[in-house]
Every structure is written in structure tokens, then in C-alpha cells.
Amino acid sequence: MNRHNWLFFLFTLMLLPWAVAAEEVAVDTGDPETIPNTHCLRCHGMGTLGYRDKLTGNLVTLQISEAKYNTSNHRKLDCVACHQGGFGTYPHPDKAKAEHLYCIDCHQQDEKIQPYHFLKIEDEFKRSVHAQKHPDEFSCFSCHNAHKFLSSRGVLDDEPEVGKHLHREVLEAVTYANNICMRCHDSPVQLLGLDPDSPPNFLRAHDWLPNHELHWRKVRCIDCHLAESDKLLHEILPAEKALNDCRNCHSRNSMLLGKLYLYSTQQSREKYGFVNSVIMNDAYVIGMTRNTFLERISLIMFGFTVVALGAHGLGRWTAFRRRGK
């Protein structure tokens, strides 16, 4: 893998990059009877297909957005490639609904997927706070939706139409990534289900952080809640280990340059050249986005202004004295 692709991949912030080539992966069980996706989507395409969960009372949606599936990495797969075992009848038998799917089952053997380090990601995930605290409740699907997600590179290069929208803007990426976290952390009901005694309260936990709203909008949760060296983005740190020194970001060698802005800086460097990229990329972070050349010029201009004011004052004072005489 060359450096370019590596960086490109890192910008795939929010999703498990999961490459699929239909020809290789398509399940051929030898069963002559398979179900076309159109058949499933007659019902699962309904916008409001869902129910209220018996335990939590939460709304669980069973809708598959056809548009999003069609642009997702899995778009070439039949539904029954993953969902096997009796989904051909209505209502679906309980046995079928109790299926347990696991990403690695399909992906560990596939050469095309090697660059994505699925096994390493799995290791990271197992060390993350979520898997450590609640090993039974968390899986890949707790955060990632297999029916929507996208890879940002590689396998889609042959289909520019599909790949186009993957080059997300930074802010869009932030919203996307934070929504994944907030789906649970903003919902007391969800968290109570996991931790009835001490549900995490993210507002209280971030009391120390000035200007909350701005931070939520401009930085991803994982920018602080991952070790700086974590390039696979899956070892989510517990609160006490997360970064909480403002200078990590608000400094010249901002950590964000290696994380959130990694891709965009690299892109703008290609576009504008090394010097301009610092000024012209979209990022503005206090302390990080500095230009010493501008700083110096303004200092000189300030100096000139002071000197000019002094000279003017001096002139008037001497003129006054002369007239007085």
C-alpha cells in the first residue's frame, strides 16, 4: 500500500471499511432457491417498518433504505447472502431472527480486505472501553450499519459515480462520526439499560471543556477518546484515559493535524503547495492555524504605527511650544 492510499484510508473515520467484491463473496450454497432483494425490500423498504422493543420500549426500525444500500459497499450482495436460514417465510421464524452475524466471518479470508486490517481492528475493539465493560452487549453493529456503510477507497475506484460522495467535507465527517456516539450517549434510556447504577452523563463529564457546542460541532469525540497513536480508530478510551489537555490540539503541532485534518491537509498540500495549505485549508483551530510570516508583518506594521503616532505627537508639541513663544 502506498502512502497516499494509507492516508486516504485514515480519513475513513466513521465506518468499518469493508470491501466486497460480489463475484467472489456471493454466497452460492448450491440451493437453487434464493430470494432476490426486491422481494425483501417490498417490506423492508417501507419507511416505517419497525416495532417497540419489549424491554426498553425503544423504537427499533427494520427499514433498509434502498438508496443507501445501493451506494453502500455491500450493494452487490443479496440480502440472503448474509441473512440465511428461513427468511423466505412470513412472519420470519424466531430461529431465523435469532441469527448472529459477525463481520470477520466473511472478511478474514479475503485478500482484498487485507489492507483494512480487520483482525487488528477486532483486537482494538476488544480493548476498547465498550467491549471491556459490556462484552456481551457490543458488536460491530452497535455502531456500524452494514446496510449503509461505505469505504472511501480502493474497491470503489472503478466506479467513480458511487465513489464521488465519499470525499466528505471535514464538518460532515464530524457530524457523522459524533452522531454514532450520540445515538447512545445522548439517550439516557439507552445508557440506563447498560449501566443502571451509574449511567454516563456526557454533559457532566465534559464540564471542564469550554464552549461545548462548538467542540461538538467541530471535533469528533474520537479525536480525544483515542490514543494518539491509534490509527485504526477502534480502541475507544475510557473517560479517565482520554486526552484532556487543551494544548494537545491548540498548539502549533496540533494533534488534530495527524487525526481529523490528516486527509484535508494532505489534499490541500497537493492543491495549493506546502506553504499555502496552512492558510487555505478549511481548518481553523486557535493555536494551530498560525502563519509566522503574517505574524511578523503585523508586528512590523504595529511598530510603524506606534512610531508614526509618536512622531506626529512630537511635531505638534514642538509647534505648540514655538507658537507659545
Next chain:
Amino acid sequence: MSKREFLSGFSIRWFECLLAVPLILILIYQVLYPIFFESYTGVVNEELTYGNSEWLSKKEFESLANKINYEKQYQRAIKITHTHDNDFTMRLHVEMLMNTPSLSMDTEFKHIQYFRAAGTRHYAGPSTCLQCHEYTLKRTGPGDYEKVNLLDDIVESVHFKFQSSAKGASTFGYDGRQLNEESVIPLPMGKINRACGIPGSFSWTGWAELIASRPHGENDKIELRSEGCGQCHIGGNYHPATEKMMPFGDVPDIVKEGIDCLICHSQQYDLDQRFVIRDEYGTRWNQDRSMRAALTVTRPTNFNCLLCHQHNFGGDAFAGNYAVKHLGHKNPRLLHMGAKRGTPFSPETDVHAKAGLLCTDCHVPEGHKIPRGLQGVDLVSNDLPTKAVACEGCHTKAPHSASKDHVMLNGHLARVACETCHIKVLEPSNLVLRDWIHPSWNEEEGIFTPTDIYLSGEVGKGFTFLWFNGNGTFLANALGSNPTGEGFYAPLENQLAILGNPEVVAAVHKKVEELKETYPEIDVKNYVRNALNPLSQMSAEMLELRREKIEKFISPLMKLGTSKIYPFKLFNAIMYEDLANQGPFGGMILPFNYPVYYERGAPKASVAKAIQHPIVRRMYETPFKVYMMDEFMRYFGIDEWNAKFPLSEDGQLNIAPFWMRQMGSLMINHGIQLKGRECRECHSENGILDFEKLGYSAKQAAALRDVPELRENKVTIAKKQPDKSQGNSDYWHLNQISQ
């Protein structure tokens, strides 16, 4: 004169002038304008008095209070003890409860204590209420309250003025414009002035009328009956709130004293007091201003709302309608037998009423303004057009949990409204076609009434299903479009223009044959064709113009927002139209004068009389043309108002009878049944939904009729398409049949 003297003289003069200008303006506005207004519109404003507004002595007050409390406590005791099998033990139990202090303490009407403390032993109307309730806290959101002047709040409400010129209404003109969205002079619209074929009149010409009926034959003695729009409106004056129709001016204070607070707030309001009274200034509606009514005020309950609104839901023919059992001690009100909606709100017919819900649980008021919801297809005005009243408010987006198909049922909500499955039938008295041109003699009432050509509450007859995005046209046609249909969806040419059900055709044919016995000039075939396909009344050019307007203005509106399939009650009427103001969707219908119509059965003479009302004459003059009528006509699909008065000097009427060019479709939302429809009631060969008319292609419709999951054996594995060469991705180009 020195410079200083001149300046002071000058400024004093200016000061006087400045003071005089507002005084003159106030004089004009307060004194001259009302005089001018009354002479211009021909309306009367006088002090309003009511015979039953009596003074009680202290003793009488206490005796009445005791009686009221005793009755209420007794009713509660009966309710508690109704499980007894034995009458005697029940009686003893009631006796015990009647002597239980805690029961009497929380049974008492609170205002009995308030009135006793304040020494109020006479109910004079709003002035009595306002002594304590000058201001009210208006709830504007959860935990948010705003202090408002109560009288202003009610005077500005639809219940008083029954019109609104607020933006955000869900009504669109046939010229494609949303009502009042871009208007420089907003058009006040509502029941006060809208075209409607059910009452046949409009509020000025039919406000409070006394009808001389002859129930015992033509030559027998006359019985006076009450009729008019004012019976259901809270203003007690001689005319609707006409002042509020003008760009400025307010209702006089003496008229505000006529507002009937008690009909909405009193739990013992005597509806027998609602009848027309005639005094030296004209006719108006009486109200119950007794102390009994005043002492029993609370927040409005269903009893209060349904005093008037059951008329719109269940209709007067509905057995559970309380109001029709109390038609008036004097001049009893006339009944209206064809129901407007046929969806009664009563414990027997509506699951929410059965559950004891209050109207205001869903229609949560803000002060005296009551929301109707975001959607609406009629022109009835809406005080709070941006406030939702919706099933989801309580039932969430996944309302089904009990059925084995609950997930699938929830899935349907993306395309199908709750009402579509949970209102299965309307009352049989549901009025579909009404003929105002050929009145029939009503033996029982002793009057001529319009002939109801067709009544039905059944699917495909009295009501149909349409795509609906929440908006309606100026003549109450639901707007919407099929989001996935590959067929042709055109309700203005189909469901709303043609009633083709063979049973309907046969029934209408039979009714018209009957009518022909009284009116031999009727050409039955022609009549039935026009009634069931009103487009057949139009010339080829007009039809072409209609098609163009639909394509240019209506089609884009139909694609707005999200559409779902909703049930709609259908209605059309044949009435007289002003021949100078006709357009591709209908003409300006003209009102009937009730006494002439009911007493003589003379529709034409009735129109001639009604249009001579000063306010109708004003409609045909330039100021009204500019202020209101031109704009009204543009919404109506007609370029401008032709102000030629339809009655010429020599008595010639420039009018002719027409059915509206398409049926009106009224939303139905009450009469909800707990158990909805079964899958097969739609997904089968003879299902209630006509999928082709709803805009699905033949292929889509066939797939919707024959759903594999509903087949007998229920095994539904479909064979994969044999043509593998096209690759998997081709599934996505196949014809998708999304529900």
C-alpha cells in the same frame, strides 16, 4: 413680535394641531366609522338582553346550589354503586355515599363557592366572567405561559369570528397560490364566507331565521321553527362578526357582551334555550344565561364540544346526538338529516370517546384558540395552523404492538394513514349528493327541504381513498401524489369527478325517477349523468382550460410534501351559480333565503331574495371587488370578479343550476375503531382500494392484489430471475413495488 415670542406661539399652535389629529382620528374610528359601516353593510348592532338572565335572592341561590350539588353527588353515587344486583342494597349504599363528607367535598362545582364569596347572584354574560378572568394564562408550550387579555383572545378566535386570514393555511387556490401566503391584503376565509353546498346559504343571509312550518298540512296552523348558522356560533348578535371581515374596525363592546361563554364551559347548559328570538331590531339566537348554567362552569368537556360538533360528526340523524333531543322550548330548531361526515364521536362509535378522552387531549388549546392540526382539505379556518393534532402525538411512529403482524402494520404507516384502516364505515346518513334546485315536501317537519339524492357511508360510495399531502384546493379537493406509482393518478378526473359504482348509479337513478314525479321536466338520463360525472356539464373549451390549469397549477401542488393514502368523505350539490362568474372548477354559488325556500319551496325566488341582502349587493360593487372578490375569484380559478349583479332591474336572474365540477372531499378523523382492517381487505381481487386509480401501473396493482405472504400456503420463496447474465446489480433496476 420678537423672535422668541413667535417661536413660542408657533410651537403652541403646532402642539394643538398635533393633539387634534389623533383626537379626530379616534373620533372617526370610534364614532363615524361604525355608523358608516352599519349603513354600508346593513348589519345591526344593539344591546343584547336575554330573558333567562335572572336575579336570585340569597335564599334562592343557596337552594339552587344545594340542588346542583345534591344532583351531582347522587349521580356519582349511582355510578359507584351500579354493580349491585339488588336494588335495595344499592339504595342503602347510595344513601351512605350521600352522607359521606369526602365525596361531597370533591364533587362540588368550584364556582358555587366563588360566586357565593363574591355575592354574584346574577349571570350577565361575559362581564360576569371577566370580573375575575380579565386575563388568562395561555399555554404556548410545555411549561410556557403567556398572559393575555381574555376577551381579546376569544374575539380573535375562530369560534367567535369563524374566519382567519393567517398565513400557513393548508388551502391552495386553483391558481396554484397558497391561501394568503403572498397576499398584500389577506383574505379572511372560513365558514363565514366560504362556498358550501351543505347549508346552502352563507352566514349573513342565513344567520338567524324563523321559519313558518306547517307540519299538519298546508292549511293548518303554523309552527315557528329556528334555523341558521348562528345556532352553533358563540356570538349572540344579529349577524356574524362582520366587522372582522374588514381591513380595520372592531366588534362593538355591546356585541362582545353577546358572547356565549357558558355553551363551552357550563356542564348544565340548557340547549333548549337555543332558539331564534325576534325583537324590534331583528332576529338573533337566544342563549342559556341562567344561574344554574353559570354555577356549573368548568373547563370544557366533551359535553360542551359535542353540543355543536356532533352535528358535523355524527349528524342530526345520529341517535346519540344530545343536541337534537333539546331543540328548544320555543321555535324549535330545524333538524338537518344528511350528515356532513358521518363519524360520530361517542363511546359506541369511537374508541377514544370510549376511553374517556377529552377533545382537548388531542386538540390542546392555547388560550381560547384550538388547533385543528396541520392538515386540512376544507376551507374551515384554523386558529393554529402550525400546531399538530396527530395520532403520532400519543401513539408514536410504531403504534401496533399486539398483533402478530405488528411490524408489518407499522410498516404500512409510511404510505397509509391510520384513519384508512381504522375508520371502516360512516353512518348511513352520510350525505353524498344534495339537490337544492328540486325541493321535496317534508311531511313531518311541514317544510320544503333540499332533496338528498344519495346518502351512503360505505366504501366506494360515500367515501373513497386518495393520496393526501395535507393540503387541499379552494373547493376542498385533497392534494397528493403516489410516490412510487408508475400509473396515472388524477383524482380531479377520476375519484372526485366520477361516481361509477353500479350500485350508486342504480340508487341515484331510482331517486331521480321518484323526483321526476314531482318535477316532470327532469330528464332522468341527463340528470344522472351530470350528478355522477359533473364534468359532463362543461363545454369542450372549458374542459380544455381545466386540464391546462390542473397541469400547470395543481399537479405541482400534488407533489409537495409526503403523501399517504387517506379516506375521504365525498360530497357534491347542485345549486344556482352566477353565470357571470363561472370557471373551470365551479362557479360562484349563490345563497338561498331560508324562509322562502323552506316555506314556499321556491328555490329561484329564494335566491332572488337572498342576494338582495345588502352585503351580497356590496359584493357586486367596486370596493368589495377590489378588496376581496377579485382575489377570491383568482383562488377559485377565475381571472377576475364580474361585478354585474345577477338580478336585473326587470327581475331577470342571470343564474343557472350546476353541480360543482368535481366532488368535495372532506377529511374524516373521528369514529375511530379499535380494530383496523385486515390485510386481505385491501390486498385481494375485490379489495377496497382501487390501486390503478391510486396511480399504480397494472403490473404494480396486480402485485399489490396478490401478495405472496397472504396466499394460503404462506411459503413465499420466490425463484431468482433465471437471466443471470445481467448480473446481480440488475435487481435494482427491476420494477420496485414499494408499499
